[in-house]
Amino acid sequence: MVEKTMEQNKDERVRTEILQAAERVFQKWGLNKATMEDIASEAGKGKSTLYYYYESKDAIFDAVVRQEVDHLLSTARESALTGKTAKEKIKLYIVTLMMEMKHFLVLYAIVRREIRGDQKVIQKLRRIFQDKEEAFVKDILLEGIRSGEFSFINEGELALFTKTIIGIIHSLELHFGLESDDVDQIEIAARLISNGI
Amino acid sequence: MVEKTMEQNKDERVRTEILQAAERVFQKWGLNKATMEDIASEAGKGKSTLYYYYESKDAIFDAVVRQEVDHLLSTARESALTGKTAKEKIKLYIVTLMMEMKHFLVLYAIVRREIRGDQKVIQKLRRIFQDKEEAFVKDILLEGIRSGEFSFINEGELALFTKTIIGIIHSLELHFGLESDDVDQIEIAARLISNGI
DNA sequence: TTTCGACCATTTTCGTATTTTGGTCTAAAT
DNA sequence: ATTTAGACCAAAATACGAAAATGGTCGAAA
Known part of the structure; x- marks a missing residue:
C-alpha cells in the first residue's frame, strides 16, 4: 500500500517532468516540428521511456x-x-x-x-x-x-x-x-x- | 468620336464577357487551379486576348x-x-x-x-x-x-x-x-x- | 517496475527531371 | 489602328524516386 502510493507519486512526478519538457520543446520548435526524440532528450530520458508514460505522441501533445x-x-x-x-x-x-x-x-x-x-x-x-x-x-x-x-x-x-x-x-x-x-x-x-x- | 464610344462599348462588353467566363471557371476549379488558358477557352478567346484587356491574372482575379x-x-x-x-x-x-x-x-x-x-x-x-x-x-x-x-x-x-x-x-x-x-x-x-x- | 538502445515500417524531406503556366512578341486579320 | 491568335520563353508548379527522419515496438538490462 505504501509502496503503491510511492509509485503513483513518482509516476505523477515523471509525467509532469515529461510534460514540462514537452512544453519547452513546443515553445522552441512548434507543434509540428517537435519530435519525440526532442522531448525525450529535453526531459533527459530515453525515447521509449516516454511511451511507458504516454501511449502516443498525440497523447503528450494533447x-x-x-x-x-x-x-x-x-x-x-x-x-x-x-x-x-x-x-x-x-x-x-x-x-x-x-x-x-x-x-x-x-x-x-x-x-x-x-x-x-x-x-x-x-x-x-x-x-x-x-x-x-x-x-x-x-x-x-x-x-x-x-x-x-x-x-x-x-x-x-x-x-x-x-x-x-x-x-x-x-x-x-x-x-x-x-x-x-x-x-x-x-x-x-x-x-x-x-x-x- | 462616334467610333471611339463604339470602341469603348465593345471594350466594356468584352471585359464583362471575360469576367463572366472567369467567374464560371472559378466556380468549377477554385481560385488557385484556374489557369489563364481555362479562362480564355471558356471565354472563347485566345489567351493573349485576355492580356489585351487585363494586365495580369491577378488583375482578372481581383x-x-x-x-x-x-x-x-x-x-x-x-x-x-x-x-x-x-x-x-x-x-x-x-x-x-x-x-x-x-x-x-x-x-x-x-x-x-x-x-x-x-x-x-x-x-x-x-x-x-x-x-x-x-x-x-x-x-x-x-x-x-x-x-x-x-x-x-x-x-x-x-x-x-x-x-x-x-x-x-x-x-x-x-x-x-x-x-x-x-x-x-x-x-x-x-x-x-x-x-x- | 522502469529505462534504454536497437530495430522496423511509415512519413517526411530533398534533389531533380518534367510539365504546366503566366506572360511576351510578332504577325495576321479585321 | 484595333483586335486576335499562336508560337515562344522563363519561371513556377508537379511528379517522382532515393535518402533521411520519425513514431512506435520489443527484448534485455538495471
Missing part, C-alpha cells in the same frame, strides 16, 4: 495543450467570478481570455504561425476549448436567466445561445489573437459584445 | 472577387438601409451579409475549401472587404452618434470603434461562413451583437 488551455481558462474564470452581474461576468471572461491568449501567443510565437496556417491544429484546439468552455458559459447564462437578468432567453433556448456565444467568443479569439494587433480593440470589443452596439 | 464582394456588400447595404435606427441598421447589415456569404459559398464550394486552408486568399479577401466596408459602417456609426443613439462613443473614438466593429463582423463572417453550419445561430449572433448579451 496533455500539454490541455494543460495550457486549462491555465488560460481558469484565469479567465477567476476573473469572471469577480463580476457582480452575469453580464459583467461574461465581459470579464471575454476580455481576460483574449488578453491571456495574446500573452500566451507571445511565448508560443512559432505555434501562432502554425495555427494560422494549419487547419488540423485549429481544429484540435477548437475541440479542446469547446468542451471546457461550454459548461462554464452555460452556468453563467443560466445564472443570468434565473436572476431575471437575461429575460429574453428562456431555458429551452439555453443550449443554442450557449453555442452561439461560444462561437462568437471563439471567432473573437481567433481574430484578436491571430490577426489584429491592436490591444485597445480587445477591451472595446468585449464592451460592445456585452453591452451591445 | 476584378472577379471585387465584383462578387460588391454584390454581397450592396445587398447587405440595401437591407441595412431599411432599418429605422442605426443599431437596427448594423444588425441588418450583419445578418444579411452573413446570409449572403453562406449562399455565395454554396456556389463556390471549392473556393470555400481554398479559403479555409490558404492564408494568401484570406488575406486578399480581407483587404478587399476592408476598404469597402469601412466607409459604410463608419457612416452608420456617425449617424448614430449624431442622433444621440450612440452617446457612449465620441467622434474622436469613431475610427477605433469602426475598426473594432469591422473586426468583429469579419471574425463572425469567417466563423459562421466557414466553420459553423447552424443557420439559426446567425440571427442570434447578430441580435446579441447589436443588443448586447
Whole structure:
C-alpha cells in the first residue's frame, strides 16, 4: 500500500517532468516540428521511456495543450467570478481570455504561425476549448436567466445561445489573437459584445 | 468620336464577357487551379486576348472577387438601409451579409475549401472587404452618434470603434461562413451583437 | 517496475527531371 | 489602328524516386 502510493507519486512526478519538457520543446520548435526524440532528450530520458508514460505522441501533445488551455481558462474564470452581474461576468471572461491568449501567443510565437496556417491544429484546439468552455458559459447564462437578468432567453433556448456565444467568443479569439494587433480593440470589443452596439 | 464610344462599348462588353467566363471557371476549379488558358477557352478567346484587356491574372482575379464582394456588400447595404435606427441598421447589415456569404459559398464550394486552408486568399479577401466596408459602417456609426443613439462613443473614438466593429463582423463572417453550419445561430449572433448579451 | 538502445515500417524531406503556366512578341486579320 | 491568335520563353508548379527522419515496438538490462 505504501509502496503503491510511492509509485503513483513518482509516476505523477515523471509525467509532469515529461510534460514540462514537452512544453519547452513546443515553445522552441512548434507543434509540428517537435519530435519525440526532442522531448525525450529535453526531459533527459530515453525515447521509449516516454511511451511507458504516454501511449502516443498525440497523447503528450494533447496533455500539454490541455494543460495550457486549462491555465488560460481558469484565469479567465477567476476573473469572471469577480463580476457582480452575469453580464459583467461574461465581459470579464471575454476580455481576460483574449488578453491571456495574446500573452500566451507571445511565448508560443512559432505555434501562432502554425495555427494560422494549419487547419488540423485549429481544429484540435477548437475541440479542446469547446468542451471546457461550454459548461462554464452555460452556468453563467443560466445564472443570468434565473436572476431575471437575461429575460429574453428562456431555458429551452439555453443550449443554442450557449453555442452561439461560444462561437462568437471563439471567432473573437481567433481574430484578436491571430490577426489584429491592436490591444485597445480587445477591451472595446468585449464592451460592445456585452453591452451591445 | 462616334467610333471611339463604339470602341469603348465593345471594350466594356468584352471585359464583362471575360469576367463572366472567369467567374464560371472559378466556380468549377477554385481560385488557385484556374489557369489563364481555362479562362480564355471558356471565354472563347485566345489567351493573349485576355492580356489585351487585363494586365495580369491577378488583375482578372481581383476584378472577379471585387465584383462578387460588391454584390454581397450592396445587398447587405440595401437591407441595412431599411432599418429605422442605426443599431437596427448594423444588425441588418450583419445578418444579411452573413446570409449572403453562406449562399455565395454554396456556389463556390471549392473556393470555400481554398479559403479555409490558404492564408494568401484570406488575406486578399480581407483587404478587399476592408476598404469597402469601412466607409459604410463608419457612416452608420456617425449617424448614430449624431442622433444621440450612440452617446457612449465620441467622434474622436469613431475610427477605433469602426475598426473594432469591422473586426468583429469579419471574425463572425469567417466563423459562421466557414466553420459553423447552424443557420439559426446567425440571427442570434447578430441580435446579441447589436443588443448586447 | 522502469529505462534504454536497437530495430522496423511509415512519413517526411530533398534533389531533380518534367510539365504546366503566366506572360511576351510578332504577325495576321479585321 | 484595333483586335486576335499562336508560337515562344522563363519561371513556377508537379511528379517522382532515393535518402533521411520519425513514431512506435520489443527484448534485455538495471
